[in-house]
Amino acid sequence: MKTPVQEIAEEIFRRKQVARHAAARLSIEEKLRILVEMQKRANEVRRSAGRPEMFVWHLT
């Protein structure tokens, strides 16, 4: 017997899995745009942690 909290957690994980599968099916062009945004955000974290920044792609 699952507790209500377990059921909520399972539903959250199920939705996450659906979202990941949807993300996997985006076009490669959209994925590249997402990648560049991820690189920029990663650099925000790196800067605040004093780590060297990663190269951000320029999509041409």
Place this chain on the structure above:
Amino acid sequence: MEQTLRVLNELSDRKLVETYAIGGAMAAFFYSEVVVTEDLDAFILIPSSSSGLVTMAPVYDFLKGRGATERREHLVIAGTLVQLIPAYDSLTEEALRQAIEKTVGKTPTRVMRAEHLIAIALKTGRAKDHARVALLLEEADIDAASLTDILSRHDLLDRWKRFKASQP
């Protein structure tokens, strides 16, 4: 990105490489969701000279002539950080030869098959490689028979079993 791929395509067109294919994280993007990466791994098959010597110098010279600049062990080609990796074993050579054509925008490129990406990641064996295997298994359409064949021919079945045993 398309300009980067056009430059890589020129390597093949001009016979500076026998062929090339995208591998690593960028190749996985064609089959699964995006994870952050800094560079594009471009595997290349270099034709050997009559003396049997293999050199990447003509490739680098050509790319620099196309405006590529060096950054650490990478080249920046039209705004993308590219790591050129010569095929270094029978598995990467097979993955290169059997890569499939994809397009980015209107530009064709060659991308390693998901089954080869899994095999190479298993062989490399770092934590991030195992994460890529898990992602591809969950999100890509994997040809199980083809994967088993590749793993068997390249002596990777033991690593595969250990990987599977490590998964929840």
